[in-house]
Amino acid sequence: MAEPLAHAVSHATEDHKPHGWRRWVYSTNHKDIGTMYLIFSCTMFFIGGGAAMLIRLELFKPGLQFFDPQFFNSLTTMHALIMIFGAVMPGWTGLANWMIPMQLGAPDMALPRLNNLSFWILPFAFTLLIGSFFVPGGAPAGGWTMYPPLVLQTGAAFPMLIFSIHLMGASSILGAINVIVTIMNMRAPSITLLRMPLFVWTWLITAYLLIAVMPVLAGAVTMLLTDHFFGTTFFTAAGGGDPVMFQHIFWFFGHPEVYILILPAFGIVSEIIPTFSRKPLFGYEAMVYATASIAFLSFIVWAHHMFTVGMPLAAQLFFMLTTMLIAVPTGVKVFNWTATMWKGSLSFEPPMLFALAFLFLFTIGGFSGLMLAIVPADYQYQDTYFVVAHFHYVLVPGAIFGMMAGVYYWLPKWTGHMYDMKLGTWHFWLSTIFVNVLFFPQHFLGLAGMPRRIPDYAVQFTDWNMVSSIGGFGFGLSQFLFVILIWKCVHGGEPAGNRAWEGAHGLEWELTSPPPFHSWTEPPSDAVIARGAEH
Amino acid sequence: MMIRAKLASLAPAGVAATAAAAARADSGWSELNMPRGVTDISRKIYDLHMTIFWVCVAIGVIVFGAMIWSLVVYRKSRGAVADVTLVHNTRVEFVWTIVPVFILVAMAVPAARTLVEIEDTTRTELTIKVTGFQWGWQYDFLDDGVSYFSHLDRRSNAARELLSGIDPASVDHYLLNVDNALVVPVATKVRLLITGADVIHSWWVPAFGVKKDAIPGFVNEAWFKVDADKPGLYRGQCAELCGRDHGFMPIVVDVRSKADFAAWLKEKAAQQKEPAAPANAPPGAPPVPPGNTAPPNPPTNTPSAP
Numbered sequence: 001m002a003e004p005l006a007h008a009v010s011h012a013t014e015d016h017k018p019h020g021w022r023r024w025v026y027s028t029n030h031k032d033i034g035t036m037y038l039i040f041s042c043t044m045f046f047i048g049g050g051a052a053m054l055i056r057l058e059l060f061k062p063g064l065q066f067f068d069p070q071f072f073n074s075l076t077t078m079h080a081l082i083m084i085f086g087a088v089m090p091g092w093t094g095l096a097n098w099m100i101p102m103q104l105g106a107p108d109m110a111l112p113r114l115n116n117l118s119f120w121i122l123p124f125a126f127t128l129l130i131g132s133f134f135v136p137g138g139a140p141a142g143g144w145t146m147y148p149p150l151v152l153q154t155g156a157a158f159p160m161l162i163f164s165i166h167l168m169g170a171s172s173i174l175g176a177i178n179v180i181v182t183i184m185n186m187r188a189p190s191i192t193l194l195r196m197p198l199f200v201w202t203w204l205i206t207a208y209l210l211i212a213v214m215p216v217l218a219g220a221v222t223m224l225l226t227d228h229f230f231g232t233t234f235f236t237a238a239g240g241g242d243p244v245m246f247q248h249i250f251w252f253f254g255h256p257e258v259y260i261l262i263l264p265a266f267g268i269v270s271e272i273i274p275t276f277s278r279k280p281l282f283g284y285e286a287m288v289y290a291t292a293s294i295a296f297l298s299f300i301v302w303a304h305h306m307f308t309v310g311m312p313l314a315a316q317l318f319f320m321l322t323t324m325l326i327a328v329p330t331g332v333k334v335f336n337w338t339a340t341m342w343k344g345s346l347s348f349e350p351p352m353l354f355a356l357a358f359l360f361l362f363t364i365g366g367f368s369g370l371m372l373a374i375v376p377a378d379y380q381y382q383d384t385y386f387v388v389a390h391f392h393y394v395l396v397p398g399a400i401f402g403m404m405a406g407v408y409y410w411l412p413k414w415t416g417h418m419y420d421m422k423l424g425t426w427h428f429w430l431s432t433i434f435v436n437v438l439f440f441p442q443h444f445l446g447l448a449g450m451p452r453r454i455p456d457y458a459v460q461f462t463d464w465n466m467v468s469s470i471g472g473f474g475f476g477l478s479q480f481l482f483v484i485l486i487w488k489c490v491h492g493g494e495p496a497g498n499r500a501w502e503g504a505h506g507l508e509w510e511l512t513s514p515p516p517f518h519s520w521t522e523p524p525s526d527a528v529i530a531r532g533a534e535h
Numbered sequence: 536m537m538i539r540a541k542l543a544s545l546a547p548a549g550v551a552a553t554a555a556a557a558a559r560a561d562s563g564w565s566e567l568n569m570p571r572g573v574t575d576i577s578r579k580i581y582d583l584h585m586t587i588f589w590v591c592v593a594i595g596v597i598v599f600g601a602m603i604w605s606l607v608v609y610r611k612s613r614g615a616v617a618d619v620t621l622v623h624n625t626r627v628e629f630v631w632t633i634v635p636v637f638i639l640v641a642m643a644v645p646a647a648r649t650l651v652e653i654e655d656t657t658r659t660e661l662t663i664k665v666t667g668f669q670w671g672w673q674y675d676f677l678d679d680g681v682s683y684f685s686h687l688d689r690r691s692n693a694a695r696e697l698l699s700g701i702d703p704a705s706v707d708h709y710l711l712n713v714d715n716a717l718v719v720p721v722a723t724k725v726r727l728l729i730t731g732a733d734v735i736h737s738w739w740v741p742a743f744g745v746k747k748d749a750i751p752g753f754v755n756e757a758w759f760k761v762d763a764d765k766p767g768l769y770r771g772q773c774a775e776l777c778g779r780d781h782g783f784m785p786i787v788v789d790v791r792s793k794a795d796f797a798a799w800l801k802e803k804a805a806q807q808k809e810p811a812a813p814a815n816a817p818p819g820a821p822p823v824p825p826g827n828t829a830p831p832n833p834p835t836n837t838p839s840a841p
Binding site: 456464 | 583710
């Protein structure tokens with residue numbers, strides 16, 4: 001046994017990586033694939049963001065100045081699809097690829113070829129989706145929720161929409177399988193489940209959510225496809241079908257999807273706040289159980305997205321109560337993060353700044369979520385800008401800031417260079433100020449009665465729309481600083497050292513910066529694990 | 536850069552529009568909160584909304600207070616030393632799990648009570664069928680044989696065209712005005728049977744606290760009862776994305792005294808009994824808005840109860 005093992009070790013330490021385009025197209029390396037995921041995510045963030053800029057441009061003042069309403073509807077639909085499926089989900093998978101093997105003491109992901117496949121599906125899926133802008137009838141304009149019968153009025157883009165969703169779903173499921181198999185089988189021997197870093201924990205739960213609900217979405221859109229082309233009437237009342245059934249199926253996917261977008265951010269923030277508070281996470285086990293509770297509850301709250309469809313009283317009460325219950329584990333998380341900072345020794349480098357913005361602004365999104373749970377009040381909020389403000393607060397300063405915090409946290413590890421702190425701090429302040437200028441006034445607009453998904457509005461909504469648009473343009477432009485910072489960091493900078501941050505803990509900080517091509521070629525010893533865990 | 540350039544060219548026009556809007560009574564800066572409305576239910580909803588808002592503010596003061604305290608006091612730059620033993624406290628964790636449950640139950644009770652009232656569609660005095668279509672509303676007074684369509688009014692419709700050159704601020708109730716308003720009496724429990732002709736729409740009048748989806752093949756129920764002393768015009772919009780002109784199908788409800796309503800209904804019923812001849816259609820018959828070549832179709836399939 002000794003000889004083949006020694007052979008394997010010597011083999012692994014050789015630089016085996018192919019060069020040129022083959023390194024990327026044929027890649028089975030978790031870091032290279034992670035990098036491709038992150039570049040893809042960033043590209044989609046700018047394309048989806050470009051759509052958002054056009055939306056804010058048209059909404060800058062009343063009257064139609066730039067776009068036909070149909071094209072405007074395409075912009076809102078595509079903005080959502082690109083951001084959710086193109087920017088946030090692949091971004092999380094990219095971080096999972098990079099960090100999970102390094103944090104668990106593994107050489108790579110468990111299923112490297114599957115990893116390659118799950119990434120390379122995405123460019124095709126999004127070429128199909130974004131290509132739909134150029135076909136007769138234009139890009140899908142029925143909203144990312146794809147409610148029939150409206151979505152069945154989509155032109156030539158319809159099958160492109162459906163097949164791109166199928167591809168994205170397949171990619172997500174493959175990625176999730178890989179994460180679960182890696183976590184279950186590739187941990188260093190002494191890393192038990194309850195010794196895993198929170199980022200790994202939240203991703204494990206996210207992966208189960210993905211496997212549970214992506215097939216549901218695939219089923220729902222397949223029924224749309226057969227309704228459109230093959231004469232079925234799943235969602236057509238005239239043929240005995242039920243348009244509301246689509247909404248139930250869609251949101252049975254859609255609500256867990258919301259947590260798919262946010263749980264990894266919880267994990268990242270749970271890594272960063274202890275590091276920069278120089279203090280262990282408060283209530284580690286409570287955090288794990290709270291995450292699991294949120295994931296469980298996410299399956300029984302879906303109809304709160306559709307309180308106005310006319311459900312029986314008992315159903316409305318049930319979904320109101322379950323929705324309110326989510327506030328309990330979410331509250332536990334926020335309190336634990338706060339308690340982690342309590343009596344700590346805080347410093348404010350860019351990862352901590354973004355984690356703090358997450359903490360404050362996600363909580364605001366949580367408050368508006370609690371308000372939305374109150375059914376009678378929801379009748380007034382539903383489908384207004386109040387909802388738009390709510391979910392952008394949890395997705396932009398929530399999921400996106402969480403992701404940026406993660407990049408700022410691990411970028412020195414990935415590149416081996418420390419980045420320009422001043423530029424990162426500028427990026428933070430500009431993003432945080434503009435994101436509030438962008439989204440806070442939308443609460444007012446919604447409460448005052450402005451529906452969402454409209455290209456033009458009554459004159460009394462002008463002022464806050466202008467403010468919101470200015471915030472939007474400012475936020476969009478600020479993001480170029482992020483790209484410049486990463487570009488500079490990749491190409492040089494102060495050496496970061498293995499443990500890039502004074503208070504950092506965990507196995508990833510025991511590897512060199514940048515880490516070797518095959519992360520942990522042999523499992524870390526208990527001594528290394530203990531050193532990684534100590535503060 | 537392109538966006539910035541366009542923004543710069545927009546700015547003067549934007550300022551002008553703001554000035555024009557500010558000159559009107561309904562300037563935008565003060566549009567911050569939900570209207571209290573003109574029905575008992577809408578006020579109960581408003582009260583729930585304000586209660587949960589203040590509950591959130593109170594929790595926010597405590598949570599954000601603790602966060603800001605930590606940020607200020609426990610800074611490394613001020614020489615703070617971390618207490619690494621503070622990782623667990625069963626009593627505190629129990630409290631912050633249980634207390635929110637009580638707060639939520641305290642909120643759920645009044646919310647459920649109001650919801651039960653909203654769902655009570657018994658003892659209504661007038662029934663109107665509301666059908667949403669792409670893109671307008673049809674109102675049927677089922678007991679009186681009165682039926683008509685309601686579209687965006689002509690002036691808004693002209694101004695809303697791409698680069699129309701008409702300043703929206705110069706149009707009365709831009710995008711919130713219709714050709715034929717829904718006319719209802721005050722102090723009457725009006726029941727709406729809401730359905731959709733083609734895709735899903737949603738009938739929403741904020742002042743009544745009513746928003747209900749108009750779904751093809753389904754009949755949804757909703758009701759409102761406007762205060763006796765609050766006749767007037769109340770405006771709303773379609774609240775469910777329904778295609779290209781989703782943003783251009785407003786709702787106007789003209790609430791009149793019972794006597795005025797009865798007179799209007801009688802006149803309207805008499806008009807509609809006359810043989811329909813497009814050449815000498817009586818004034819007040821539903822005009823087809825310009826640009827709409829085909830008259831909107833009433834629902835072709837008979838809606839069935841859910």
